[in-house]
Amino acid sequence: MERIKAVFNWSGGKDSAHALWRAVRSDRYEIAALLTTVNRDTLRSTMHGIPMPLLQAQAESIGIPLRVADLTPKGNMEDYAEAMSRAVEQFKAQGVTHFIFGDIFLHDVRKYREQQLAPHGIEVVEPLWGQSSEAVMRDYLATGLKTVVVTTMADGLGASAIGQVIDAGFVASLPAGTDPNGENGEYHTFCYDGPIFRSPVPFRLGKPFSESYDIRLDDGKTKTCTYWFADLKEA
Template sequence: MTPALLSWSGGKDAAWALHALRQAGEVEVVGLLTTLTEGYDRVSMQGIRREVLHAQARAAGLPVIEAWIPQAADNARYEASFADALARARTRWPGIMHIAFGDLFLADIRAWREGLCARLGWTPLFPLFGSDTTELARAMQAGGLRAHLCCVDTRQLDASFAGRAFDATLLQALPAAIDPCGEHGEFHTCVEAGPMFATPLALARGDTVLRDGRFAYTDFLLAADGPPADDPPQA
């Protein structure tokens, strides 16, 4: 099979993209690429702790390639870090040319990724693109995916949703204007279990804090009986 990386946020869409790619059997995901923010030691946007990220990677049976960006990084800094991570991946897996993304329907984001990958000599894959997000959310839940909302944009969704389980009850409670998968950035999730993991993660809910006067982040930590916090092999 054709080797590929997967852009991994630690959230449900990336996790379900991994499941979909494995089910299709046309490419082999050999590693995860994750952007983290310096000083926070957390996944950018999602705010997921680095140790939780690596526990997810172990459960998926894949190594992580880390792309670090400074706080308040501009797009040029992000692209430089992304390019460096891809270069390191190609050193580890010579000839690899594909990277998959969990984007669902935002055409402008897809076009931007396609342009960036083309400039860097990579081919992007979008295994979930064009999905009906209501049906996709229900399929994720029916398929055994378990996740919690770890970040809520309070300009779009009430902060009380932060920390809630991504389940049928949540879907019923979401206002009509909110996408069921949060594709407009209304919320982000932290995955703890699903068919893409060999074993579920044991996570404990921490505090919820408001950052930048807008984003409500709920912290999730490895529980005492969860996977060890040591890191998997690095690329």
């Protein structure tokens, strides 16, 4: 059976690596590229704060080319949509028909993706979708993928969680009400080893730092959110 030509939307974190692992194992897709969004000033990925050299090292170890869509600093959704639309049209010209994501249960996020991609004739694929977050975490732990916490909400897990490895002990230690996968934004990760990699990605953790962002809510109001980031560096 001929495989479907797809692009994988790569964050560099746990759920992204888990979804890629599932997509590769299915053998249904020919993955043309890992597409990621990067702040054009800091040259780090959005939310996860992974620097470009480490994103490139991940892609090289996985064996799939990295494609970067650069965003303005603290870019809004219009900026994101414009950058993605340019990338989609270029991939479509190469025969890509599907975009793969690592979402688990956020229906508004999936709806947004589908609304943005449908006009281009691109179908959304979600390998982790349809299971409970607990089941997805159990499956993740069984894959052998290795990830470390690199971003947290300041009013949630805070700076103390930065640098922790995602394992059964970490999951058991999460406060009540925290999604085990961090699907509500509680934490983000950097994946550095496991079955999708030819070899581990060397990295080191610098001193954590915090940054604040003004986020526009659905009612038009603005909320300031503060996050802690690991100062990820090449080893």
